Amino acid sequence: MFRVMATATANTSTKPKKKFSKTEIKETLLTPRFYTTDFDEMEQLFNTEINKNLNQAEFEALLNEFKTDYNQTHFVRNPEFKEAADKMQGPLREIFVEFLERSCTAEFSGFLLYKELGRRLKKTNPVVAEIFSLMSRDEARHAGFLNKGLSDFNLALDLGFLTKARKYTFFKPKFIFYATYLSEKIGYWRYITIFRHLKENPQYQVYPIFKYFENWCQDENRHGDFFSALLKAQPQFLNDWKAKLWSRFFCLSVYVTMYLNDCQRTDFYEGIGLNTKEFDMHVIIETNRTTARIFPAVLDVENPEFKRKLDRMVEINEQIMAVSQSDNIPLVKNLKKIPLIAALVSEIIAAYLMPPIESGSVDFAEFEPQLVY
Ligand SMILES: [Fe+2]
Numbered sequence: 001m002f003r004v005m006a007t008a009t010a011n012t013s014t015k016p017k018k019k020f021s022k023t024e025i026k027e028t029l030l031t032p033r034f035y036t037t038d039f040d041e042m043e044q045l046f047n048t049e050i051n052k053n054l055n056q057a058e059f060e061a062l063l064n065e066f067k068t069d070y071n072q073t074h075f076v077r078n079p080e081f082k083e084a085a086d087k088m089q090g091p092l093r094e095i096f097v098e099f100l101e102r103s104c105t106a107e108f109s110g111f112l113l114y115k116e117l118g119r120r121l122k123k124t125n126p127v128v129a130e131i132f133s134l135m136s137r138d139e140a141r142h143a144g145f146l147n148k149g150l151s152d153f154n155l156a157l158d159l160g161f162l163t164k165a166r167k168y169t170f171f172k173p174k175f176i177f178y179a180t181y182l183s184e185k186i187g188y189w190r191y192i193t194i195f196r197h198l199k200e201n202p203q204y205q206v207y208p209i210f211k212y213f214e215n216w217c218q219d220e221n222r223h224g225d226f227f228s229a230l231l232k233a234q235p236q237f238l239n240d241w242k243a244k245l246w247s248r249f250f251c252l253s254v255y256v257t258m259y260l261n262d263c264q265r266t267d268f269y270e271g272i273g274l275n276t277k278e279f280d281m282h283v284i285i286e287t288n289r290t291t292a293r294i295f296p297a298v299l300d301v302e303n304p305e306f307k308r309k310l311d312r313m314v315e316i317n318e319q320i321m322a323v324s325q326s327d328n329i330p331l332v333k334n335l336k337k338i339p340l341i342a343a344l345v346s347e348i349i350a351a352y353l354m355p356p357i358e359s360g361s362v363d364f365a366e367f368e369p370q371l372v373y
C-alpha cells in the first residue's frame with residue numbers, strides 16, 4: 001500500500017460511478033495522490049561512485065528477498081468474493097466501494113512511482129533499480145486485486161486513464177523517502193490490524209479480501225524496510241536538525257490525514273466491527289514506534305494530549321464540511337471557513353510543536369558515529 005498524505009481539510013465523497021471521467025476526478029487534499037520526483041537527483045543519490053554509504057551487500061540481500069516473490073501465488077480469487085459483494089447492500093455497500101477505489105488508487109500510485117524509479121535508476125544502480133521494479137510488481141498486483149474486487153460490485157477503475165488525467169505532486173527525493181517509508185509502514189500496520197481483528201471476530205468478515213491481508217501486509221513491510229535501507233544509505237537525510245523537523249512534519253501529515261480521512265468513514269470501520277478512533281490510534285502508535293527506529297525524531301503520539309488534538313481537528317473538520325455542504329453562496333461559505341481553517345491550522349501547529357521524541361537507528365549509529373544526540 002502506498003498511502004498518501006496532506007495536511008488537512010474536507011473531502012466530500014462522491015457516489016460510485018461506473019468509471020471515472022475527467023469531471024469526476026476530485027482532487028482534494030485528502031484524496032490519494034500520485035507522486036513524481038527529481039529523477040536526476042535520484043540518480044546521483046544512488047550512484048555508488050558518488051555515494052560511499054551505499055551498502056551494496058545489504059541491497060543485494062534485499063533484492064534476493066524480493067526475487068523470492070513470496071506472494072506470487074497468493075492473490076487468487078474465488079467465488080466467495082462475488083457472493084459476499086451481492087450480499088452487501090445499502091450504505092455499507094457504498095462505503096465499501098469507496099474503500100476499494102481509494103485503496104486501489106493508493107496502491108496504483110505506488111506502482112507508478114516505483115516503476116519509474118526502476119526505469120530511471122537502471123544504469124546508475126541496477127540492484128536498487130531492480131528492487132524498485134519488483135516493488136512495482138507487488139503494487140500492481142495489489143491494485144489489480146482491488147480492482148477485481150470492484151468488478152464484484154460491477155465497477156472498475158480505469159487505471160490507464162487515471163495515469164494520464166491525475167495531477168502529480170512533486171516531491172524532492174528526500175521527501176519521497178520520508179513519505180513512502182511512512183506510507184508503507186502505516187499500510188503494514190493497517191492491514192495487519194484489520195487482519196488480526198477479523199481473525200478474532202469472524203462474524204465481521206463481510207468480504208473475503210481481508211483474508212489476504214496477512215501476506216499482503218508483508219509486502220508492505222518489505223517495501224518499508226527497503227526505504228529504511230535507502231534512508232540509512234543517505235545519512236544526510238537523517239542526521240541534522242532539518243531532518244528532525246521534516247521527520248516530525250511527515251509523521252504529523254501522515255497521521256492527521258489518516259485520522260481525518262477515517263473519521264469521515266466511520267461506517268466502514270464500524271461495518272467490520274472496529275472502533276475507528278481506537279483502530280487509528282493503534283495504527284498511529286505502532287507506526288510511530290516502528291518509525292522511531294530510523295527517523296531521528298518522531299512525535300509523542302502516546303501522550304494523551306496528542307489524541308485530544310487529533311479529536312479537536314476532527315471536530316473542526318466536520319464544521320468545515322458542514323459549511324461546504326450548506327446552501328450558502330460561495331462567498332459566504334468561504335468567509336465562514338476562514339476562522340475554522342485558522343483553528344485547524346493552529347491545532348496542527350500545536351501538535352507539531354509538542355515536545356518530540358528523539359529517536360534513530362542503533363545500527364545506523366554504528367557506522368555514522370557522529371549521530372549521537
Ligand atoms: Fe501495496
Ligand SMILES: [Fe+2]
Binds near residue numbers: 110184
Ligand atoms: Fe507497498
